[in-house]
Amino acid sequence: MKVLITENLRIDLEKELWECRHCDAALVSARDNYKRGLLVYDRDPREIHKPLLDPSKYKLTYSPDPQWCRILEYYCPQCGSMIETEYLPPGHPPVRDIDLDIDALKAQWRSRDEVLEAPVGTDPPRRLHDHDHAHGHGHDHGARK
Amino acid sequence: MDDIQPNAEQQALIEKFLDENKLFLAPDPMIMENHRIEPRSAVEEELLGSGRVDAHKINEVRGLIIAALDESHTMIEQMGVAPGAKWGDMTTAIFTAAGDLSMIAPHGVGGFAAAVFYPIKFINKYWVNEPTVGVRDGDGFIHNDARYGGIHNTDQSMMMPVFWKGKLVCWLSATIHEGENGSCEPGGMPAAAESKFDEGLKMPPFRVAENGELKRDLVTFLQNSVRDPKLQLEDMKVRLHSVLRLRERILKVLEEHGEEALIVTLRQHIEDVVEEVHRRIRELPDGTMRTVSFADSTLRESAMLKLTMALTVKGDRMIVDMRGSSPELLNRSINACQASFKTMLFTGFMQNIWPDLPFTMAVFTPFDFIFDKNSLINGSFDTPQAMSLIPLFKTMTIACIPMAKFNYSLPHRYTAIVAPQYDQPASLIYGGLTQHCEYTGNFCADINGMGQGGRSHRDGEHSISPPFAAHCDLGEIELMEEDLPMVRLGAFTMARDRVGFGKHRSGLGYEQIHTYRRSGLWGFMTGCSGSLFSSSQPLFGGYASPAYPMCKIKNINIFDELKKNPGKFSFDMIELMNTQPFEGASYSTHTMGMTFELAAPGELYMMCQGAGGGYGDVLLRDPALVMKDLEENFISDETARDIYKVVFDAATEVVDEEATARRRAEEREARKARGVPFDEFVKTWVTPEPPAHLPYMGCWDDPSEVYGIYAGQRVKMQGPDLTSQFMLNPKDVRIAELEAELATYRQGQAGGK
Ligand SMILES: [Zn+2]
Numbered sequence: 086m087k088v089l090i091t092e093n094l095r096i097d098l099e100k101e102l103w104e105c106r107h108c109d110a111a112l113v114s115a116r117d118n119y120k121r122g123l124l125v126y127d128r129d130p131r132e133i134h135k136p137l138l139d140p141s142k143y144k145l146t147y148s149p150d151p152q153w154c155r156i157l158e159y160y161c162p163q164c165g166s167m168i169e170t171e172y173l174p175p176g177h178p179p180v181r182d183i184d185l186d187i188d189a190l191k192a193q194w195r196s197r198d199e200v201l202e203a204p205v206g207t208d209p210p211r212r213l214h215d216h217d218h219a220h221g222h223g224h225d226h227g228a229r230k
Numbered sequence: 231m232d233d234i235q236p237n238a239e240q241q242a243l244i245e246k247f248l249d250e251n252k253l254f255l256a257p258d259p260m261i262m263e264n265h266r267i268e269p270r271s272a273v274e275e276e277l278l279g280s281g282r283v284d285a286h287k288i289n290e291v292r293g294l295i296i297a298a299l300d301e302s303h304t305m306i307e308q309m310g311v312a313p314g315a316k317w318g319d320m321t322t323a324i325f326t327a328a329g330d331l332s333m334i335a336p337h338g339v340g341g342f343a344a345a346v347f348y349p350i351k352f353i354n355k356y357w358v359n360e361p362t363v364g365v366r367d368g369d370g371f372i373h374n375d376a377r378y379g380g381i382h383n384t385d386q387s388m389m390m391p392v393f394w395k396g397k398l399v400c401w402l403s404a405t406i407h408e409g410e411n412g413s414c415e416p417g418g419m420p421a422a423a424e425s426k427f428d429e430g431l432k433m434p435p436f437r438v439a440e441n442g443e444l445k446r447d448l449v450t451f452l453q454n455s456v457r458d459p460k461l462q463l464e465d466m467k468v469r470l471h472s473v474l475r476l477r478e479r480i481l482k483v484l485e486e487h488g489e490e491a492l493i494v495t496l497r498q499h500i501e502d503v504v505e506e507v508h509r510r511i512r513e514l515p516d517g518t519m520r521t522v523s524f525a526d527s528t529l530r531e532s533a534m535l536k537l538t539m540a541l542t543v544k545g546d547r548m549i550v551d552m553r554g555s556s557p558e559l560l561n562r563s564i565n566a567c568q569a570s571f572k573t574m575l576f577t578g579f580m581q582n583i584w585p586d587l588p589f590t591m592a593v594f595t596p597f598d599f600i601f602d603k604n605s606l607i608n609g610s611f612d613t614p615q616a617m618s619l620i621p622l623f624k625t626m627t628i629a630c631i632p633m634a635k636f637n638y639s640l641p642h643r644y645t646a647i648v649a650p651q652y653d654q655p656a657s658l659i660y661g662g663l664t665q666h667c668e669y670t671g672n673f674c675a676d677i678n679g680m681g682q683g684g685r686s687h688r689d690g691e692h693s694i695s696p697p698f699a700a701h702c703d704l705g706e707i708e709l710m711e712e713d714l715p716m717v718r719l720g721a722f723t724m725a726r727d728r729v730g731f732g733k734h735r736s737g738l739g740y741e742q743i744h745t746y747r748r749s750g751l752w753g754f755m756t757g758c759s760g761s762l763f764s765s766s767q768p769l770f771g772g773y774a775s776p777a778y779p780m781c782k783i784k785n786i787n788i789f790d791e792l793k794k795n796p797g798k799f800s801f802d803m804i805e806l807m808n809t810q811p812f813e814g815a816s817y818s819t820h821t822m823g824m825t826f827e828l829a830a831p832g833e834l835y836m837m838c839q840g841a842g843g844g845y846g847d848v849l850l851r852d853p854a855l856v857m858k859d860l861e862e863n864f865i866s867d868e869t870a871r872d873i874y875k876v877v878f879d880a881a882t883e884v885v886d887e888e889a890t891a892r893r894r895a896e897e898r899e900a901r902k903a904r905g906v907p908f909d910e911f912v913k914t915w916v917t918p919e920p921p922a923h924l925p926y927m928g929c930w931d932d933p934s935e936v937y938g939i940y941a942g943q944r945v946k947m948q949g950p951d952l953t954s955q956f957m958l959n960p961k962d963v964r965i966a967e968l969e970a971e972l973a974t975y976r977q978g979q980a981g982g983k
Pocket of ligand 1: 110161
């Protein structure tokens, strides 16, 4: 039985291992921090959020300030997929973001069927746009003029 | 004295005396720190415990109540004067007799109603039996101070009891984001407030209407306390009359179905929600998910303010642990009290995680909260909280990431998993004298136009809504221009390349180019962070939003320039800033924390509404979707090539599929080559404390050790013993810098002689 935990990771309950969903690589013990099974790169945020304003003219350019903000990119060591990203100030300890009770997880899935593809669910609610504010909403709000 | 041991009778007498002789009825921690629904009242217990509950009757009565809420809400929307009311920033609601929120209007802003139960509980506890106040049929109570419940003091509520056969059977409310409230800066959200006494009106709940009519003396007092007396009067009337209409409908329900049906419906509704939420928590995996979020501004100076969240699921309970977050700031306005924090966290759950649940604070009854005392999001009574939106906007999206990690494994979903929406109020606040010679101060409806985060199955929506309500609208620029001297030269241009990149990218924000004319006194402010550190965080390997500055073009009157040489103007703010087309103008960028400043007519203030976080690996984005973004001008050629690694012909925009696959495979290899195993990486990356150059507040590694900045010096505190931090005046800091520079210069001169 394998349990999907994120878009990129799953846990093999029998083997108690974190796995990459893209290449099936076994990463690290499911009881451990999954990040310990990954590669990390300290990315200068200006390489991703490139300056849009001329840096020779302005200090603030839409790029995060590299003295304040770094991007930690976590890669699968086998297939190079981006498993997680983390925006942190320089030197900030990476966050132990997922800390599951593996015994409880095993017990919970004893009565469930394996899920191979994550379900979608419905979209968050939103109002259909109606720019002229005249009548003709998809659903009626009452007398709206 | 110490050895006096009062007997039970004497002790009761002492307690009665103390109870009746409170010096000041400050916000009551018993009310303000309890987000849960009350235990059943005797009458509720009798009705619900009797087994006589008729589900069909409840359904019928619920339908009537919701229709009545919708009607009264529509009345506000049609008649309300505040810009907030025009674009949906309001709601009506109904509460149990004990004050628990039961239902809101279907298009209401739930955050408002989810905070109004606090002042209602205050009225129940303190005014009902107070001989000089009392609560009677036809009374209306007003309130705006978030310390007594609320999000911030711009929001004013009208609360009204409903009596039936002499008994109080339920409470009703109407709330509008009014804006102007007489604070030290126009618009009611003063970034410059250094104490709570700079915040303007601070109304604990008090009676302002009797027999369904506003009391003119009190209305006059309130009008006299704000910049916009017309707004104050008109919207007090609007709130009163929408609640009176709601009351009429509820009285009809009571006539037709009886009080038992109403009481049972209101109570059963929230008890069902509590039960359902317990069930939803129980189906999640047990464990702890953690996340951090940083605001990079106090709105007076740049500083890193950390929010840290650990969500723990254990059986059917959820524990929200916020310990280790930034300490409160005694002389900055960005603190929030814990009731406001819980309200906005709840709002975020309703928008992003469980949008199918009925909108009642009962959703959080199964939740436990742990805070440090005196933290930024558990601010004490004395801290200014006028710009609580800085941590609270982050609060609305912060749970998206840990809850996505809890929810992902579920065999079914209540909504699509979504990365955080843009989480700062990127909206211009204005104030001054209008072309109609009236003083005003308020905010633009752009606050309702944040880009959504990427979703598990598709891209995020552009400029969709604020993070606190799915149905608020952006507003009509032309209507705004009729009332105000402001002119929008660029309104809704999508902010190209300012995207949370990912397999499913975020929705984009849009550019705003603001100016004004025909006023002798006008100015602007913004209250927003995220100019140095990316604001909305990504999910599952996507990228965040970029960092957004405020851009200004000053020493210019754009209306003269447009007359002289209209061709020089561009509707693209990036182009205006990079080409600097107007001679003699000054061009500058600033952080988005800008206290109120007067502007000259025709000067340009330019900013962006933000993007959400991206979802998933950029290399997994369908090249066809990348090209569609390019075609629609959401991204540039460089982004398509450098971020998404798509190979295409620039002239024809045809993708070379094979070359793209090769390019992406190369990138995966490059990642493996530059990535370092985690344990090894941590050894060189992690520093024992925040870098010296960073003005940092909050914990670093251990949540029980919290950093602060007291009068310019870094301090380290134990989490349970946080003290308020005190910031230096940024002008004093600047003067000291300049004086030091001057001294160095003078020394150099003296040495040169
Ligand atoms: Zn892999």
